Amino acid sequence: MTTTLDPELKRLQVPATSSQPTNGRRRPAQAAADRPALLVQHVTKRFVVGRHRKPVQAIRDVSLRLEQGEIYGILGANGSGKSTLIRLVSGLLTLDEGRVEVFGLDLARQELAVKRLINRVSVDAAFFKKLSPAENLAFAARLYGLDPRAAAREAVAILARLGIAERRLGRPVEQMSRGMQQKVAIARALLTSPTLLLLDEPTTGLDPRSKLEVQAFVEEVRATHDTTIVLTTHDLAEADRLCARIGILDGGRLVAEATPAELKERVARERGLPPTLESVFMTYTGRSLDDDEETAEEEGD
C-alpha cells in the first residue's frame, strides 16, 4: 500500500498489508520505537454538567504505559470513564491535567502527527449510512493520505478475512447488519495502518459468531502486526482471551492493573474468591451486578 507519511511518522507506521507473522522478530522500525507506544501520565478530565453544578471528575490522575505490540484491556462499570479515556487519547477531548504521548509524540503539541498514528473503532460504527462501504472506505483513505485504489484492494482483503464478500461493498451501509457494519469499521481502521488502535467496545451488540470473528481477527492483527491495541470491553471472557494486561477503572481512577492471571490470582489469594475475572471485576469496582444495571440505566455509558 502506498502511504504518504512524513519520514518520521513512516518510520513508526505499521504495515497493514503484511500477511507474514513476525514470529517475535523485531522490525527495524521497532528499534526506533523503544519509547512506549502509549504513555498516559497523571491525566485528569472534568466535565461541568449544567450551569451551576459542580464539575464531575470523569478521569482522575490516570497513568498508563503500553509497549509496542501489546493488547491492553480496560475494564470498568458503565460510567467508569473507559470511553472518556479513549476519547482523551484520540484527541477528541482536551486534557485538564496530565500528558499523553504516542511513541514520544505529545498529543497536545503534535496533535496532527499523533492522529496519523492512531485510529479508533467505537461501539457505534460511524458511517454515512447511505454510502456504501467502498465509498466510506475511500473517504477514510483520502483523509489519511492513502491511494484510494490501493486502499480499496486492501479493504477487500481485510473484509474477506472478516467474512464480508466483495459484492457487498457497493451497497449502502444501512443495508448491512450491525455486526457487518462493525467489521467494516474495523477494516477502515486497519486500512490506515495504525500504530495504536483504540477499540472501544468493538464487539458490544454483536452476535456470538460475529464476536468470535472479530476477536480472532484482533488476535491475527496482534500476531502479524506490531500494532498496539487498547481494548475497552464489558466482555470479561474477551478481555481474558485477548489482553496481555488489564487495567480496571472505577469512578475515573485506575484501581488495578496487571495481567489477567495476576489479577485472578490476587483476588483468590487476598479475598478468597474464585480465580475469575468476574471476581476481579466485582472486587475492584466495588459494586454488585444490580448496582451496575442501575448505573447503566441512569448514565447510558
Added chain:
Amino acid sequence: MTAAVREMRASYAFVERNFNLTKRYFGWELAFLVYNVAGALAISLIGKQFGNNRLLLSLMIGAVFWNYLSIIFSFIAETIAWERWEGTLEYTMMAPVRRATQLLGSTLYAVLYGLVHTTVVLAVLVLFFGLDMSRANLATGAVFMVVGSLSFIGIGMMAAILPLMYVERGAQMTFVLQSLLLLVSGVYYSVDILPGWMQVLSHISPATYVLDGVRRGLVDGLPVTSLFGDIWPLLVMAVVLIPLGVWAFGRAERYAKRTGKLKRVG
C-alpha cells in the same frame, strides 16, 4: 508528498464524499430542485401580475440568487450538524487533517453544487417567462456569484459553530441567521425602504452587494468593471470573513473538546 498536496487530497475527500451523498440522495435532490423552482416562480409571478418586466426580473434574480447564497451558507453551516446526525463527527474530527482543509473541501463542493443548482433554476425560469436575456451581462452575474460566495463561505463557517456548541438546537439556530440576512439584504425589495438602522445592517451583508451587482449586470447589462462599488466590499468581506471563520471554528472546536460536545447525542 508535500504537506500542501496531502491537505489538497484530504480536501478532495470531502468533495468526493459529498458528491457521493448527492448521488445517493438523488430523489431528494430532484424534490429540492422542484421546491426551489416552485418558490422562485411563485415570487417572480408577482412581477408578472403587475405587468412590469423589470419588477419580474428583479424578483426573479432575488429568488434565484438568494437560493444560491442559501445553498452555500446551508451546506457549510450544516457540515457539523450533518456529521453529528450521521454519527461520523468524532471520526472526522480525529482524522489527521487540518480543520481549514475540511472546511475548504465542504466549501468547494457547496459552490459547485450551488452553481449547477442555480443554473438549472435560472434556465427553467427564463424559459417559463420567455424572457429575452440578450441584454443581460452574464459575465457580471457569474463574477458576483463567485466573489459573493467567498464572503458567504466565511459567514457559513461561523454559522457552523452553532451546531458544534449547541448540540440539540444549533442547526436550527443557523436558520435564524439566514433569515436575518434575507431581511436586510434587499432580496425582494430595495434596501432604501428599510428603516435607517436596518440599512446600516444591509451594508454589512454581502448579499446586498451580490444582488445589486447581479441585478445591474443581468437587468441593465452593465459590465463588472463599472460595478467596482459593489465588488470591493465583497472582496474586503471575503478577506476578513474567511480567516475569521476558520479561527472562530477552531476556537469552537477547542470548546467542544473541552466540554465533550463532539460526542454523538441521540
